[in-house]
Amino acid sequence: MYTDQVMDHFRNPRNKGKLENYSAVGKVGQVVCGDVMWVYIKVGEDDQGREVISDISWETYGCAAAIATSSMVSEMAKGKSLDEAIDITNREVAEGLGGLPPVKMHCSALAADALNEAIYEYLSQNGREIPEVLEQRHQRVAKQMAVLEKRYQSLLQEQGVSDHGTGSSG
Amino acid sequence: MDRVIYLDHSATTPVAPEVLEAMAPYHREHYGNASSLHVYGRKARSAMEESRGAIAERLGVRAEEIVFTSGATEANNLALVGAAYSSAERRHLVTTAIEHHAVLHTARWLEKLGYSVTFVSPDSSGRVDPQAIGEAVQDDTFLVSVMAGNNELGTTQPIEEIGGLCRERGVLFHTDAVQAFGKVPLAMDSVDLLSASAHKLHGPKGVGLLFVRSGVRLTPLFHGGGHEGGRRSGTENVPGIVGLAKATKISFSEQDESAPRLRALRERLIEGVTRVPGSRLNGHRENSLPHIANFSFEAIEGESLVLKLDEEGIAVSTGSACSSPDLEPSHVLVAIGVPPAMVHGSLRVSTGRETTSEDIERFLEILPRAVESLRAYSPFRVGESDVH
Numbered sequence: 059m060y061t062d063q064v065m066d067h068f069r070n071p072r073n074k075g076k077l078e079n080y081s082a083v084g085k086v087g088q089v090v091c092g093d094v095m096w097v098y099i100k101v102g103e104d105d106q107g108r109e110v111i112s113d114i115s116w117e118t119y120g121c122a123a124a125i126a127t128s129s130m131v132s133e134m135a136k137g138k139s140l141d142e143a144i145d146i147t148n149r150e151v152a153e154g155l156g157g158l159p160p161v162k163m164h165c166s167a168l169a170a171d172a173l174n175e176a177i178y179e180y181l182s183q184n185g186r187e188i189p190e191v192l193e194q195r196h197q198r199v200a201k202q203m204a205v206l207e208k209r210y211q212s213l214l215q216e217q218g219v220s221d222h223g224t225g226s227s228g
Numbered sequence: 229m230d231r232v233i234y235l236d237h238s239a240t241t242p243v244a245p246e247v248l249e250a251m252a253p254y255h256r257e258h259y260g261n262a263s264s265l266h267v268y269g270r271k272a273r274s275a276m277e278e279s280r281g282a283i284a285e286r287l288g289v290r291a292e293e294i295v296f297t298s299g300a301t302e303a304n305n306l307a308l309v310g311a312a313y314s315s316a317e318r319r320h321l322v323t324t325a326i327e328h329h330a331v332l333h334t335a336r337w338l339e340k341l342g343y344s345v346t347f348v349s350p351d352s353s354g355r356v357d358p359q360a361i362g363e364a365v366q367d368d369t370f371l372v373s374v375m376a377g378n379n380e381l382g383t384t385q386p387i388e389e390i391g392g393l394c395r396e397r398g399v400l401f402h403t404d405a406v407q408a409f410g411k412v413p414l415a416m417d418s419v420d421l422l423s424a425s426a427h428k429l430h431g432p433k434g435v436g437l438l439f440v441r442s443g444v445r446l447t448p449l450f451h452g453g454g455h456e457g458g459r460r461s462g463t464e465n466v467p468g469i470v471g472l473a474k475a476t477k478i479s480f481s482e483q484d485e486s487a488p489r490l491r492a493l494r495e496r497l498i499e500g501v502t503r504v505p506g507s508r509l510n511g512h513r514e515n516s517l518p519h520i521a522n523f524s525f526e527a528i529e530g531e532s533l534v535l536k537l538d539e540e541g542i543a544v545s546t547g548s549a550c551s552s553p554d555l556e557p558s559h560v561l562v563a564i565g566v567p568p569a570m571v572h573g574s575l576r577v578s579t580g581r582e583t584t585s586e587d588i589e590r591f592l593e594i595l596p597r598a599v600e601s602l603r604a605y606s607p608f609r610v611g612e613s614d615v616h
Contacts (some may be wrong), residue, residue, distance in 0.1 A: 122549035
């Protein structure tokens with residue numbers, strides 16, 4: 059069901075782990091749906107004085123597609139200017155992997171969102187102006203996170219009510 | 229990679245060579261339609277009736293109480309829907325929250341048709357309290373359906389007690405015995421309907437059975453030539469039926485030896501796997517089928533663990549949402565109260581006839597490394613299971 063590129067990135071993930079001295083981190087996803095991605099970026103300057111993603115890494119809890127899209131988005135964003143990185147779309151991430159199964163397309167969306175959130179955090183913590191497109195995406199992600207959080211809480215509650223067991227097994 | 233270690237026997241099993249051998253003549257020479265009058269037909273019919281008789285004998289029931297089907301999904305549908313359609317006034321079904329989808333989704337379908345269903349919740353080990361079943365039974369309950377052993381956890385149910393209780397209340401009792409059939413003794417006296425499938429016991433895919441106690445009325449799902457005593461129309465799958473009979477014979481005769489052997493492998497598995505930091509056993513340690521064990525690991529997700537193990541030559545399965553077509557996590561793990569993070573990090577290991585203790589040792593050697601490699605780039609750390 060996965061392309062060779064997905065399996066390659068899953069087996070040999072690029073830029074994995076937590077980045078030391080990162081400038082900002084973007085956190086998306088929720089454990090209740092099985093995918094959580096944290097993307098760390100380090101922002102530096104290139105020869106022309108543009109702000110670029112000089113280093114990037116990620117930590118991901120999720121399926122093979124989630125790991126592969128994290129790896130892919132990190133490769134795509136590395137060395138890019140912030141403006142260029144903002145333009146990376148989930149479609150490009152999926153295309154870079156030779157496509158994803160339809161039910162896994164949300165993984166590529168998560169990867170692009172996590173990168174966006176990291177850039178958003180970097181700009182806002184430095185008191186910088188947020189491009190409108192980034193602000194919109196941030197609002198959308200925040201909304202989704204709130205929905206997922208609600209789902210998580212209701213699941214916990216449901217389990218609390220339905221589990222009338224006499225003991226705990228672990 | 230020399231050999232893949234197959235630890236997914238509750239998904240399906242390899243067909244035993246003796247089973248294949250027994251089936252082959254009914255594909256090649258004796259290919260007749262069991263309804264035909266000529267010699268080909270008679271040969272096919274006699275093989276089918278011999279098979280029916282042999283299975284009935286193993287189960288200690290009458291031959292005419294065995295209805296062959298295309299598998300357990302059909303058998304479960306026939307039991308639930310057939311019982312619902314043939315009960316005029318009774319409109320209520322009792323089942324559990326941890327049934328296989330073949331029962332669960334059939335029950336939900338009946339709900340859509342206007343029947344009411346009570347889904348009884350199990351305890352945290354997956355055991356259903358017979359008393360809770362008793363409390364759920366109403367005056368208009370037409371059927372109670374409780375699986376013999378759970379396909380994800382392995383947890384077994386007190387079938388005799390539930391069956392006894394149903395008889396007292398005058399309600400039919402069905403059990404989905406797909407995983408238990410040929411693995412542990414079945415309380416045939418306690419059930420009115422029982423489903424089984426050949427491919428879980430080293431038989432072919434596409435054939436199963438429903439035991440229907442004499443006198444139990446079921447409205448057929450399939451209408452046509454009136455095969456199987458009018459209970460299931462459709463030309464009989466004679467080679468499959470012969471295979472099912474052979475597989476049943478082998479499984480039942482080796483049961484006394486295989487059950488303790490598989491149980492010992494399971495114990496070793498539990499002991500070894502639960503040594504991995506941040507792991508837990510899902511299900512009941514003792515009240516379980518001998519061949520299934522289910523675990524969860526903190527901070528990692530099941531689909532990636534399955535693929536990581538696949539890379540290392542181990543075939544297992546998971547109840548993670550990411551592995552299911554509807555992206556819903558295992559309803560069984562949710563029902564027994566496994567925390568959301570651990571539901572996605574589940575792994576089902578199921579052994580079979582050809583599994584050796586060397587296979588288990590190899591698995592136990594590879595597993596911790598696979599878990600660690602995924603944890604190395606997880607945003608969560610072991611012991612922080614509440615992070616979400």
